[in-house]
Amino acid sequence: AQTVTQSQPEMSVQEAETVTLSCTYDTSESDYYLFWYKQPPSRQMILVIRQEAYKQQNATENRFSVNFQKAAKSFSLKISDSQLGDAAMYFCAYRSPHSGNTPLVFGKGTRLSVIA
Amino acid sequence: ETGVTQSPTHLIKTRGQQVTLRCSSQSGHNTVSWYQQALGQGPQFIFQYYREEENGRGNFPPRFSGLQFPNYSSELNVNALELDDSALYLCASSLDWTGGSKTQYFGPGTRLLVL
Numbered sequence: 001a002q003t004v005t006q007s008q009p010e011m012s013v014q015e016a017e018t019v020t021l022s023c024t025y026d027t028s029e030s031d032y033y034l035f036w037y038k039q040p041p042s043r044q045m046i047l048v049i050r051q052e053a054y055k056q057q058n059a060t061e062n063r064f065s066v067n068f069q070k071a072a073k074s075f076s077l078k079i080s081d082s083q084l085g086d087a088a089m090y091f092c093a094y095r096s097p098h099s100g101n102t103p104l105v106f107g108k109g110t111r112l113s114v115i116a
Numbered sequence: 117e118t119g120v121t122q123s124p125t126h127l128i129k130t131r132g133q134q135v136t137l138r139c140s141s142q143s144g145h146n147t148v149s150w151y152q153q154a155l156g157q158g159p160q161f162i163f164q165y166y167r168e169e170e171n172g173r174g175n176f177p178p179r180f181s182g183l184q185f186p187n188y189s190s191e192l193n194v195n196a197l198e199l200d201d202s203a204l205y206l207c208a209s210s211l212d213w214t215g216g217s218k219t220q221y222f223g224p225g226t227r228l229l230v231l
Contacts (some may be wrong), residue, residue, distance in 0.1 A: 004158075033218045043204060044118075045159070045222035091158055095218045103149055103172060104208070104220055106158035 002027045002094050006107035013082045014115050020067075021077045021110045023092030033095045034068070035104070036077045040088040048090070051075065079112075087114045118142060120209050120223035128229045129197050137192040137226045139207030147212040148190040149220060150182060153204040165190055166212060194228075202230045 003026045013019035025034070036048040051059045051068050058066050063083075067076045079086055089109045096102040119142035129135050141148050147166045151159035161174035165184035179195040188209070194201055204227050208220035 044224045050219055103161035103164060108158050
């Protein structure tokens with residue numbers, strides 16, 4: 001079974017600075033999908049960024065980018081120019097590419113605080 | 117906005133009661149998954165429905181059951197509520213097909229409190 005580990009329960013960053021959230025995963029599959037979701041106090045789980053394992057190029061969405069290291073099974077999220085609205089819980093998640101029973105497997109999350 | 121809606125937003129029940137939570141999927145999506153998120157934890161998979169049939173289940177007892185309707189909306193039913201069922205229940209929809217993006221979009225959740 002796949003597992004996802006987020007080793008940083010809490011992180012903080014100054015406004016306008018850059019922060020990196022760590023995520024490692026364990027799988028025997030060669031193809032899969034990785035996601036970062038943001039969950040603000042409003043509770044809604046919002047997709048931040050998605051990476052397909054077969055793509056070597058790291059995904060980027062505006063101020064958010066990932067460092068995907070397939071051999072190391074590492075998938076970190078970098079937030080540049082941090083804003084107060086970035087404060088939230090961030091979850092790393094894995095999903096198998098196969099059809100059928102393929103739920104998201106989540107890490108325990110990292111709580112990000114942004115300091116003005 | 118993801119286009120996924122859930123109702124109700126909050127619910128208070130007593131131990132032993134039954135509860136039904138509802139989810140409306142994003143238009144065009146054929147798969148709905150339900151997750152339970154305890155306070156301070158990541159979401160845990162309950163089950164998944166694809167084209168009205170359950171095609172995956174996590175480590176939850178049979179008193180957790182569900183339905184998916186022809187319009188791909190869904191219900192989560194929990195019988196004989198226990199105190200530990202208090203959690204945020206998240207619904208997520210996706211368009212699942214071989215080679216698809218596998219991206220799940222979440223609703224705002226239902227907060228259930230069991231007293």
